[in-house]
Amino acid sequence: MLVLTGYALIAVKFAVGILTLIVQINIMGKGNLAPSSAFDQVQNYVLGAIIGGVVYNDAIGLIKFTLVLLIWTILVLIVRFGTTHYAFIKRNIDGSPVVLIEKGDILIEECLRHGIGANDLHLKLRMNNVSEIRQVRRAILEQNGQLTVIPYGTQTVRYPLIVDGRIDTGILEIMDRSEEWLRETVRDYGYDVSELFMAEWVHDRLEVYPYPK
Structure with a gap:
């Protein structure tokens, strides 16, 4: 052997x-x-x-x-x-997106709850080429720790409401919408939530991407 x-x-x-x-x-x-x-x-x-x-x-x-x-x-x-x-x-396990800045105001409690200090926040903003917090319409801390910054004047803001056939409740909370509203909107397209690979809210309308049949 x-x-x-x-x-x-x-x-x-x-x-x-x-x-x-x-x-x-x-x-x-x-x-x-x-x-x-x-x-x-x-x-x-x-x-x-x-x-x-x-x-x-x-x-x-x-x-x-x-x-x-x-x-x-x-x-x-x-x-x-x-x-x-x-x-x-x-x-x-993976967590949900968290809003840290809303309409130019820092949500300090959310920052502290997720371990984001002032220096960390400023660093992430500078990495997104943001020099003033008042320029930020919304800043979202993603699951991977990256900061998504939506400045004022941005014409295309995408919200992934459905991913892998599941509703992202965190994004719904950010948009101040309910699951019932989303399910009804999806039904208007002739689909069920579980039939969608992805659905995004863009330009005040829902764009759906269904699974192949």
Whole structure:
């Protein structure tokens, strides 16, 4: 029976780790390459820690290493399935967009609640080429930590009300609209919410993108 030791074992572990990473990317999509949520970031950190921490540990053999990667992949798939099909799971894991600036006024309580200090807010505004807060019609903290700034004078403001067949209640709250209003509007187009891949509110009208039949 062939027993791998030393650099041979390290090389095989690296190969298994890279293969696992490729499989996860192909199964869960290339969004992991550019994390758009807290869970995407955690997933990449943990996978990197597993591979980096185990590869050089001779006490952990190839079989144990492979089983650990398999367990982590299964857990990620379960969470991914939950966030894709159940809105309350996605909301609790990935969070929802948060308005930090509304009509030129800073919502200080929201900033403090989400750990955004004055320096952080100013930095994010400067990165969006904003020099004065009064120029901001609305600033939204996204799930990935980026700040979306909508200045006054912007003609096209897009609100993704439906994503993956689910209503984004956070965006509805920002627009001060109800789920009943959105469902009724969608029905006017001849669809149900679950039949839409995406729906955006643009120029005071709803643009719908249904799943192919």
